[in-house]
Amino acid sequence: MARTASLSGFPEWLPQERLVELHVLDTLRKTFELHGFASIETRAVETVGQLLRKGEIDKEVYGLSRLQDDEDAASKADANALALHFDLTVPFARYVVENAGYLAFPFRRYQIQKVWRGERPQEGRAREFTQADIDVVGDGSLPFRYDVELALVIVEALSALPIPPFRLRVNNRKLAEGFYRGIGLTDTAGVLRSIDKLEKVGPERVAELLHEELGATPEQAKAALELASIRTEDTSFVSRVRDLGVQDELLEEGLDELEQVIGAASAVAPGTVVADLSIARGLDYYTGTVYETVLVGHEHLGSICSGGRYDSLATKGNRKFPGVGLSVGVTRLVSRIIGAELAAATRSVPTAVLVALADDDSWPAAQQVAAQLRSRGIATEVAASAEKFGKQIKYADRRGIPFVWFPHHDGSHEVKDIRSGDQVPADPASWAPPAEDLVPQIRPNQGR
Amino acid sequence: MARTASLSGFPEWLPQERLVELHVLDTLRKTFELHGFASIETRAVETVGQLLRKGEIDKEVYGLSRLQDDEDAASKADANALALHFDLTVPFARYVVENAGYLAFPFRRYQIQKVWRGERPQEGRAREFTQADIDVVGDGSLPFRYDVELALVIVEALSALPIPPFRLRVNNRKLAEGFYRGIGLTDTAGVLRSIDKLEKVGPERVAELLHEELGATPEQAKAALELASIRTEDTSFVSRVRDLGVQDELLEEGLDELEQVIGAASAVAPGTVVADLSIARGLDYYTGTVYETVLVGHEHLGSICSGGRYDSLATKGNRKFPGVGLSVGVTRLVSRIIGAELAAATRSVPTAVLVALADDDSWPAAQQVAAQLRSRGIATEVAASAEKFGKQIKYADRRGIPFVWFPHHDGSHEVKDIRSGDQVPADPASWAPPAEDLVPQIRPNQGR
Incomplete structure (x- = not known):
């Protein structure tokens, strides 16, 4: 990972790195859902008044203004001006107040979104980054037991990640x-x-x-x-x-x-x-x-997951909404996993099989083979043109696609494991790759 | 869906509505991956120069400026000022040029992200909305066959959605x-x-x-x-x-x-x-x-998925990157599905089972039952306090949780389907709900 972001503080991942991030996001989501947390998203945009509601904050806020507009930019002076949220707690509190009549309390939600802070970028601190939050919020009161439960949920979620x-x-x-x-x-x-x-x-x-x-x-x-x-x-x-x-x-x-x-x-x-x-x-x-x-071993990275209990996450008239929650710093974690090579994806594409073309006219038939494989959950591409087989195999090899499929004119088929070179007869209606080849795996790097 | 957004043009979903959106996003992702498209995300932020690169555009761009800063807001005059992307094509073109040395061409990617346009909000047109793009981009040339393939992929993806x-x-x-x-x-x-x-x-x-x-x-x-x-x-x-x-x-x-x-x-x-x-x-x-x-039947909604072929999606010196792609208007689709009640989720939470508490001391034992169920993929919550069973059942009922689990002091267990009232002995190591109750289902509304 020698690449540096083209805009400092705004990291972007290559496809193979993105698979690590997707794995982290999917694992968090799965754990949260198994524990009964419902997904919500809030808009990325809040009013400045909402964001600065609690007075002194140490977060640098990005204001918005329409370029094709003569209005002035967002400023602290204008509470109705728009700005990007700097966390998911303030927007969640607003969401709870606005939708209190539609929610069942205690309300358990997870929320995985990007947030923005205009701080000086440094190790472990980006200007655009993803947080994954879980909170439980009550109407009037909230049993203390949730403080215990949330610790257990987050331990389970973090334990499932490829991290130290x-x-x-x-x-x-x-x-x-x-x-x-x-x-x-x-x-x-x-x-x-x-x-x-x-x-x-x-x-x-x-x-x-x-x-x-x-x-x-x-x-x-x-x-x-x-x-x-x-x-x-x-x-x-x-x-x-x-x-x-x-x-x-x-x-x-x-x-x-x-x-x-x-x-x-x-x-x-x-x-x-x-x-x-x-x-x-x-x-x-x-x-x-x-x-x-x-x-x-990575203490200098800072906290990767923080949170706590609020007596009053939000209020609506006399109504008080206490809450307890935790926020996982997904980008901080993923940056470290990638930067320190703690884990990596086994290939850069979802594709498990490339269907090769013997000649250009066989493309429709190859698409049918691919459709059969996909119908059984096997990610499959068809070669776009009938280049020499060596070139088609190289296409697969460069992407880490493990199998190349050869439909023959007599209606028979063969599939080649391009790592071992083994080529065997196969039926598109029943063949499947080994489980570890079906989708890209995220493998912890044992040496680190 | 009588609710209106608290900021015009910035829609937000209730948990049960969000499940419809998640279903749409998951279905698109699954189809794209089965066809070998790799996931990437680009930062939400581009320079104004990059966004306006192609000259005349009909998109209203949101510029960014730090509130705690005395600098002027983003303006057309300053090409290095930051702004929010208005689509995923311009950022993708930049990403391809920046990372050309790390990508295997033809490069197939999908990208599902929010974009922002400061236009006047109206039916089918939001200021913050989600797009789901697929593109294939070549280095120098790109076989025409991809124009055919992308039409087939998008037909398969849209056909899997709960839409007319x-x-x-x-x-x-x-x-x-x-x-x-x-x-x-x-x-x-x-x-x-x-x-x-x-x-x-x-x-x-x-x-x-x-x-x-x-x-x-x-x-x-x-x-x-x-x-x-x-x-x-x-x-x-x-x-x-x-x-x-x-x-x-x-x-x-x-x-x-x-x-x-x-x-x-x-x-x-x-x-x-x-x-x-x-x-x-x-x-x-x-x-x-x-x-x-x-x-x-919804022609006035406008196009829900558009795209085409570019001779030159991007250039890098003499190098030309032709591309072909399509963009699904996820928010436009989901707004219509929800607004016209074309489909709905069978419940508002992922939870399939609520473990009831006979007394407060049995919470740790109840957590163990829940862990056993979760280990087999069954989303489970534990009641936070030992209220009357009627109240605990009402907790489940209000959320659409279909099953309530009763651990007895003699070590036996029972599970109740609160819709039918049927209560039967059950073993936390082997019991499973019917497949259609395991996770919330998105059901098309037959009447519409």
Whole structure:
């Protein structure tokens, strides 16, 4: 993958690479549907007012304007101007409010679409990229159990992908906020913002930030950093937090919730779902569980799947819609799979069989052979012209098409495996390729 | 479907409607792959220079600008400014040129993506919509046979959709241009533009236009209109054109090409692929075969699938890439299927089975039952809380989930078909729903 995108931040795949992406998308979709998530898509376009609804955001938004129009471009000043969505959560919240009368709550949906952010492109960060989101949203209330279930669904989905082992790190905002409150740090959002920088700047600098920006005493900073240092593969984080001796009602609630998630998940996927009390998820508006996910050995890539619980994903008058969800960074994952050659497709085309032409007049008959094969699910092309057989075989070879079919004038047929050279009689009504040749396979690269 | 889009021209579907769209997309993809077309996607964003490359276009382009930026919005004046693509042909041509060294020619690809046009929304015309394109592109040359093959592929693809009968109308620019030249009308593009208005304004007005704009004599206008009146379901159009007594080399070439398409297609799909010598495809830059498709009984919807042959889809220095392709208007089709209730999904969620909870502690055991069912491809949800069974059954009923599963404390299980009320013992390791209940079905509405 020496190619670079012709527009920085807007990656495009070659056909063989696209097969890897399709495999990832199909696998996610299949898992989500097996768990009863319904597909929706929202328009790529929202009003600027909708996108900036929650105030301060750290996403760079692309505004739209019609070239053949004299109107000014989209601007923050005009809330009705159009812009491209920067995630799938804000559009989903709008969709839920608009269609509440047509949806059955709790409503489980998955949504796989492109989103756009005008940020400086860098490794793992594109300007146009695909997200795959699952959320459950309730009307008024939403059982906490969904926070557990979504962790299990996403572990199952990610485990089915051709990627290295991963860690789903879970924390709980109530736990963190209750703890900070309990030690006397009342600007809990401010503490979270500082803690969020832990991996980047280290504990000493975070202690300084807590002091400079929030007036934290050395003891308070120390306690906050001690909390953030707790990482356990089981529910033992509970006693470790208790050992810090902080009393707070919200802290207890958060401890109980996180214990449920880690307890259930460590039974199903031990070592994969871990409690990590450093997870803050910066500027996002979560109110309970927060998730993020790193690929082991690729931690610098950043989180490949993040999310959490919102007390109020959306509101409609007095009506509140709480939600919990996770978003898989498909493009980030696929870029890494392709860039680091973690997996590859066995060929570049869906075609399993090329029907060769002995002469140009036999094209209609060859089409009939192809139709017979296709009717049984075997992807088949017919040669476009009766070049020498060697050239037709080369056409197949260059694309990785494993079989070339020869219809003979006496009505008999032969099929050649062009890898082994074996050529055998075959009947278009019953012949089938080996299962591993039927469609392109995505094979993990064992060496990496 | 009384709902209207919250942004005019940007349709969104409810989950049950989205299943219709997914069915259409999956069916197209499956057919394209069975015929050996490889999937690609291009970025949604092109430079303005690339989009306006061919000069005059009738598409309204959306320019992009970053809201957090002081730069001016995209404008025609700045060829490097970014804008959203308005079709998939222009981006594909760019992709071919950029990646020519990595592709095997002739290159067959399908591409299913959203495109944007800032036009006035109206019936059958949205501002954001999905197209599904297939093209074959050659390096230097491309056998004419692909023009025949693509007609056959698209007939197979459209025939698999839950839509009324359709007519794929085919014409040939060489035939038309040769004929106009043969009768002394040398501004063949001008004649095509007038003929293109035939359905809208009628033959008398077209005759006036030909006179006013191109100086055509009454005899010339009459001959051009006679040509455009020829529509045949077989190759008899050839003799009807010859009867008009016009001699031209290009006309002969076009007659021969169109005869090949109609001859092969009428053998496979009689009455579906027809010669229609009025088809002009206005401002598009085709050089041979042109296709468009109407739904019988829904002609006012406009073409649901159009395309044609380009002598030069793209160029790279001296290298020329001829192509032939067709584009299905997925959103136009799906809007009509939903709006006219031509077909509908049998339920709104993928879920086939809801596992009920007798008490809250049995949730982990219920998850194990669900996992067993899912491992055999049966989409399964687990109730989130142990409400009364009546409420849990109502949860399933409101979503169209056909089966509710009851794990008993003695280790036995029962499953209830909530439509019939039948409840029978079942084993999670072997039970399966009837095939028609496994996934939501898209059923054509017989009454329409």
